[in-house]
Amino acid sequence: MSGSTRSGCMGLLFSAPTLTPVVLGVGAGLLLGLSSDRHRSLAAFVAVVGVLGGLGTWLTLLLSGKRLDPDVARKRREMLACLDELADARQFPPSAESDRVAAPAQAERP
Numbered sequence: 001m002s003g004s005t006r007s008g009c010m011g012l013l014f015s016a017p018t019l020t021p022v023v024l025g026v027g028a029g030l031l032l033g034l035s036s037d038r039h040r041s042l043a044a045f046v047a048v049v050g051v052l053g054g055l056g057t058w059l060t061l062l063l064s065g066k067r068l069d070p071d072v073a074r075k076r077r078e079m080l081a082c083l084d085e086l087a088d089a090r091q092f093p094p095s096a097e098s099d100r101v102a103a104p105a106q107a108e109r110p
Helices: 003-013 016-035 040-064 070-087
Strands: none
Touching: 003 040, 016 040
């Protein structure tokens, strides 16, 4: 197995779609197991299902062989760079409406 394939496998293993079911399943299993003695088998079942869900997701991502299109990756990087620029509020001047005094609202009538 080459280094790039190994890093790709590890990247998929520690990606959000793979880790989410594992963390949720094991966390819910721990919560159920520690909260009540009666639900130990349910806790074990939930934890095992979470781990199996993560394993299934990892294998699906690994065996599908689909990788992100380079054009889509480039467009994503451009959009994320634009988000940083938009978050900087100093580039936008305050609006003219922000300096106006607001008219008081009329009292509601019963």
